[in-house]
Amino acid sequence: MKRIPACLIAASVIALSGCLRSDPQDSAEPEPMPSTVVAAPATIDAALLANRNFGEAPVLLEQVGTGALPPVSDRLPENPRVILPVDETGRYGGTIRRVLIADIIEEDEVYKTLTDSLMMFERPLAERIEVNLAESYEFLEEGRVALFRLRRGIRWSDGVPLTTADFLFWYEDMTFNDNARSVALFPSEWLIDGKPIRMEAIDDFTLKFSAAKPMGRLLQALCKDPVAYPKHHFAQYHPRYNPDATYGDFRQRTSEARIIMEPGVPVLSAWMSTGWVHGQKIVYQRNPYYWKIDTEGNQLPYADRLEFAIVPSLHVINLMLLNGQVDMVGRYDLTDLYAEMKQEEPKGVIKVRVTGPEAGNAYYLNWDAHNPALREAIRNKNVRMALSHAINRAEMSEIAYQGMLIPGGYSFNRLSPYYSEESYRKYTAFDPDKARALLKQAGYRDSDGDGWREFRDGSTFSLTVDVPVASNSKDDSVELLQEYWQDIGIKTNLNYGLSEIIYTRRLNGEFEVLAWKFNAPADPLGRPQVWAIMTANTPYWHRNASSEGPEWLHEATRYMKTAMATVDPDAVFDTMARVRDLHTENIPNIATGSKYHIWAFNTRLGNVPRENARxxxxxxxxxxxxxxQIYIKHEP
Structure with a gap:
């Protein structure tokens, strides 16, 4: 069999370019970060690994002394994952205090904080892919077969060994089984040319993946959500292993929220849940079997506890941050609070970071809107071009984003290896006269002089924008959008709602226009279901695309599927450039640009990264x- 070096595959499938900065006159930029000398060994001493002379937290050492836990050398795998601290070797103890506006609807934030998968993106910037639970891997047969070898000796938080059986349980019993899967559709990243990738166990520590075509996106898929769940725990609730079990109960028990938040579920993460009061807080304590160490051989994590308080108000969250009651805030849009945070920063309680640029907001148009007149209008390219040209992105940047928005359109952004400046700027020139002319050309006029254009059936050309409250959509920018679109004769209503309500409307296709963060402009292949017709009811903004979608979207879908089954980086680039151009030219949705991200942390924390991909x-x-590897320098 012909072998492809793992490093070549990694380069071909990630190929992430550096962030291209905007011109100074276009937007504000983050302050340059000072260079840092890391006060920890760059690599671990081989003798330390050979002697297995590891350090551990005092709270665990006490349990070893009483016989409640085996020694740390027995709890760690044969070859632990070594993490280089950001600044220095940390100290054990304390609690990292985080905050969420909700628990169940925000479970993905907890997931991203805690979960580990077979592979991982380099942190803090995703410039390459690294091994994680896997110790090594190789691609065979020109990318149609891949072998992954697990780190021997990794254990779940209850001490049970991790084996390939846990991966097969996730794939065969949870994902492949339509009755057991907690979501309706089979995940598209595990399909090659419409057929599922095959997974099998060679032995307890070797996994084999195979497909009829090269698996060009396998490494990315293995970097995201966990692909192993504790079979020894969940099998008792699965009808395949317990005839008294039901699939309904199994799906409830294996929802992402319950897996990551419910006490008693074995995990592979740095902390394990020990308490969850719905709507109030989630408490985690260190996992005694966590399988990562720092470069001095100390078992991670440094912090004893991680807590998430549930606070459904960004204003209150900011007050808690400024008062030293919260350690880190960064999931939400803090642009409105930036000036206040910078004013408070010299007092020494918080440190503010500005990183990016990253995906900004977008306005997703429902190509299958319930109103047939609006549906017809949205499917008219001239209308979509008019909606984009009506937006004054430069003004929006100054008023809503304090100059931190880099105006751009519906195309791949500056973090993407397939970025094109020309494509990024297409249809973004502020030109309301051109917008009015495009609408007139499309047949939408104000025939009665009331200031609003009419649909073809004579009714008022109106639309409603769904806006999630306390999420990533900026109210100021949406109100400006309303003003811009009404200025060209389109009556624009704003429907504010709680995030979970707006998200449910998105899932059910009940929205007309959705204000949401621009989905995956840096790595469209990472979420192909947003950019292509990968399965029934996708993309969510055109659920009927498989039967009613325009030819250009079907063509883009074919290109994306080709790219997903390609390991040649040049071929992937050429193919994705075609996808980029098809989407950019046809502007199915309206984007506003890329923006810098504002986040902050309490200065009592050590080893906080200076950059963030977000x-x-x-x-x-x-x-x-x-x-x-973040640690507590001192208690509040």
Whole structure:
């Protein structure tokens, strides 16, 4: 069999370019970060690994002394994952205090903070892919077969060994089984040319993946959500292993929220849940079997506890941050609070970071809107071009984003290896006269002089924008959008709602226009279901695309599927450039640009990264923080 070096595959499938900065006149930029000398060994001493002379937290050492736990050398795998601290070797103890506006609807933030998968994106910037639970891997048969070898000796938080049976349980019994799967559709990243990738166990520590075509996106898929769950725990609730069990009960028990938040579920993460009061807080304590160490051989994490308080108000969250009651805030849009935070920063309680640029907001148009007149209008390219040209992105940047928005359109952004400046700027020039002319050309006029254009059936051309409250959509920018679109004769209503309500409307296709963060412009192949017709009811903004979608979207879908089954980086680039151009030219949705991200942390924390990718595909803001190596310098 012909072998492909793992490093070549990694380069071909990640190929992430550096962040291209905007011109100074275009937007504000973050302050340059000072260079740092890391006060920890760059690599671990081989003799330390050979002698297995590891350090551990005092609270665990006490349990070893009483016989409640085996020695740390027996709890760690043969070859632990070694993490280089951001600044220095930390100290044990204390609690990292985080905050969420909700628990169940925000479970993905907890997931990104805690979960580990077979592979992982480099942190804090996703410039390459690294081994994680896997110790090594190789691709065979030109990428149609891949072998992954697990680190021997990794254990779940209850001490039970991790084996390939846990991966097969996730794939065969939880994901492949339509009755057991907690979501309706089989995940598209595990399909090659419409057929599921095959997974099998060679032995307890070797996994084999195979497909009829090269698996060009396998490493990315293995960097995201966990692909192993504790079979010894969940099998008792699965009808395949327990005839008294039901699939309904199994799906409830294996929801992402319950897996990550419910006490008693064995995990592989740095902390394990010990308390969850719905709507109030989630409490985690260190996992005694966590399988990562620092470069001095100390078992991670440094912090004894991780807590998430549930606070459904960004204003209150900011007050808690300024008062020293919260350690880190960064999931939400803090632009409105930036000036206040910078004013408070000299007092020494908080440190403010500005990183990016990253995906900004977008306005997703429902191509299958319930109103047939609006549906017809949305499917008219001239209308979509008009909606984009009506937006004054430069003004929006100054008023709503304090100059931190880099104007751009519906195309791959500056973090993408397939980025094109020309494509990024297409249809973004502020030109309301051109917008009015495009609407007139499309047949939408104000025939009665009341200031509003009419649909073809004579009714008022109106639409409603769904806006999630306390989420990533900026109210100021949406109100400006309303003003811009009404200025060209389109009556624009704003429907504010709690995030979970707006998200449910998105899932059910009940929205007309949705204000949401631009999905995956840095790595479209990471979320192909947003950019292509990968399965029934996708993309969510055109659920009927498989039967009613335009030819250009079907063509883009074919290109994306080709790219997902390609390991040649040049071929992937050429193919994805075509996808980029098709989407950019046809502007199915309206984007506003890329923006810098504002986040902050309490100065009592050590080893907080200076940069952050904060892209959904690279595990958002929380994943790149490397929380396991953050430590408490002093208690509040």
């Amino acid at each position: 892209d959904y595909e690279f595990r958002g803001w929380s994943g790149p923080l490397m929380s396991e």
